[in-house]
Amino acid sequence: MTGLPASGKTTIALELEQRFKAMGRNVEVLDGDEVRKGLSSDLGFSKEDRQQHAKRVTFVAKVLTRNDVIVLVGLISPFRAFRQAAREEIGDFLEVFVDTSLDECISRDPKGLYKLALDGKIKDLTGLQDPYEAPEDPELVIPTEDVTVEQAADMVMDTLRDHGYL
Amino acid sequence: MTGLPASGKTTIALELEQRFKAMGRNVEVLDGDEVRKGLSSDLGFSKEDRQQHAKRVTFVAKVLTRNDVIVLVGLISPFRAFRQAAREEIGDFLEVFVDTSLDECISRDPKGLYKLALDGKIKDLTGLQDPYEAPEDPELVIPTEDVTVEQAADMVMDTLRDHGYL
Numbered sequence: 001m002t003g004l005p006a007s008g009k010t011t012i013a014l015e016l017e018q019r020f021k022a023m024g025r026n027v028e029v030l031d032g033d034e035v036r037k038g039l040s041s042d043l044g045f046s047k048e049d050r051q052q053h054a055k056r057v058t059f060v061a062k063v064l065t066r067n068d069v070i071v072l073v074g075l076i077s078p079f080r081a082f083r084q085a086a087r088e089e090i091g092d093f094l095e096v097f098v099d100t101s102l103d104e105c106i107s108r109d110p111k112g113l114y115k116l117a118l119d120g121k122i123k124d125l126t127g128l129q130d131p132y133e134a135p136e137d138p139e140l141v142i143p144t145e146d147v148t149v150e151q152a153a154d155m156v157m158d159t160l161r162d163h164g165y166l
Numbered sequence: 167m168t169g170l171p172a173s174g175k176t177t178i179a180l181e182l183e184q185r186f187k188a189m190g191r192n193v194e195v196l197d198g199d200e201v202r203k204g205l206s207s208d209l210g211f212s213k214e215d216r217q218q219h220a221k222r223v224t225f226v227a228k229v230l231t232r233n234d235v236i237v238l239v240g241l242i243s244p245f246r247a248f249r250q251a252a253r254e255e256i257g258d259f260l261e262v263f264v265d266t267s268l269d270e271c272i273s274r275d276p277k278g279l280y281k282l283a284l285d286g287k288i289k290d291l292t293g294l295q296d297p298y299e300a301p302e303d304p305e306l307v308i309p310t311e312d313v314t315v316e317q318a319a320d321m322v323m324d325t326l327r328d329h330g331y332l
């Protein structure tokens with residue numbers, strides 16, 4: 001799942017995690033914060049560091065996926081080329097664009113990142129200061145301003161079914 | 167599994183991998199070379215870099231383990247403190263000391279690392295140049311000069327059974 005900060009990636013991932021657990025499936029949510037702590041505490045948010053981080057997350061997602069674990073990766077993942085590299089490396093991969101307008105993300109701002117950026121205390125926030133390349137041909141687009149979390153999760157489940165994963 | 171370079175960690179891990187696959191279990195071998203490529207291509211072999219590498223491998227082993235994957239980690243992992251940190255972080259953890267004498271490792275030398283070190287072309291080979299802290303209280307010691315690979319794998323399976331993992 002790719003999208004701007006505060007677009008709703010982790011919220012949708014956590015709803016999906018509950019559903020998969022209820023189905024008895026092994027499932028892992030890899031979201032930015034925990035993974036950065038475990039794998040990339042040495043990295044910042046330059047393009048090079050984001051690429052290195054994407055490479056590590058891809059490795060983890062790959063080894064989990066090949067062991068029958070459903071992996072929900074909720075990363076901003078702003079660069080098209082890095083997402084394409086992850087797709088090629090992992091193989092069993094669906095790209096979900098969590099499509100929330102910048103205005104809406106700024107008004108949600110659960111971690112206060114946009115406020116920090118608007119106050120000049122962060123210089124590299126994706127969407128506001130750093131570029132975000134929206135997916136051109138994702139398997140699913142979730143317009144979060146028009147659907148509930150439950151509907152968003154339904155859309156992901158349907159997409160997984162359509163692609164033969166469930 | 168911890169032990170000197172060329173002590174036999176990967177050989178034993180691959181034998182175990184076959185056995186677990188035959189049992190229908192999900193299993194992942196994390197050995198130094200592949201993991202360094204996927205996770206730690208930015209790192210060298212200083213103590214700080216080895217610690218950073220150990221931390222990343224620990225993260226991967228943790229997320230696999232909590233998804234019912236048997237993880238066979240074959241790393242030199244020369245420092246006691248880093249192995250202890252991995253044990254605490256992962257929880258379901260057995261330490262296996264692949265105990266092969268330095269002389270025997272030098273005579274095996276399948277990757278030619280000892281030759282490179284003896285020729286002065288590597289400066290940080292564990293056992294010869296960098297320190298190796300042998301485990302003080304591992305769950306299992308495998309004296310590879312006295313047992314076959316099959317016997318070594320049997321010993322690991324017995325140890326897993328004794329600890330309730332099989």
